[in-house]
Amino acid sequence: MQIAPNTVASLAYVLTDTQGDILDQADAQHPFVYLHGAHNIIPGLENALSGKQAGEELEVTIPPELAYGLKDDNLLQQVPRAMFAGADEEHIVPGAQFHAQTNAGMQTIVITAVDGDTISIDGNHPLAGETLHFKVKILEVRAATKDELSHGHAHGPGGHHHH
Incomplete structure (x- = not known):
């Protein structure tokens, strides 16, 4: 069976950056499982697997x-420390990541600099x-179930389990 819309594929992969550093990986014991055609993975990888x-x-x-788009300078902002009220002081340091609800949904915000009461963030x-750079081995391809199609993602081992 070929990977096509409405199929579920199980993958082992190694993801590296241009310097060759490993960013993420999945192996045969813990595969990455996704529903093809449901925009669950980056477009470039989905296209290559089709x-x-x-x-x-x-x-x-x-x-x-x-992949994840070009850097958008509009997402670089300086905000008052008060926006982090409730966060532990030791977490308000460059490199710290926070999840924030934005107009575009949940986003990861990274603190890039701390200057007194001004915090620089990157969204x-x-x-x-x-x-x-992906090195991928396709482990399994199967038809998606009715539940997977209605929910828009894979279920079972490696997929989504609970709602």
Whole structure:
């Protein structure tokens, strides 16, 4: 069976950046499982996997435009320390990540600098602007169940379990 819309694929992969540093990985014991065609993964990877079958291996280089987008300078902001009221002081340091509800939904915000009562934040995805390199092995391809199709994601081992 080929990977196509409404199929569920199980993958083992290693994701590296341009410097060769490993950013993420999944193996056969703990595969990454997704519903193809439901926008559950970045477009560049979904496009590359389309039409592939279990047992195939591929290496894919994905530019930022087909991954997590280019860095958006509009998402770089300076905010008052008061916006972090309730957060422990030791967490208000450069590199700290917070989840924030925004107009675009839940986003990860990273503190880039702390200058007294002014906190610089970056709302870009941590991999925005990165070219991503995937080494993928397709472990399994199967038809999605009615539940998976109605929920828009894979269920079962490696997929989503509870609602």
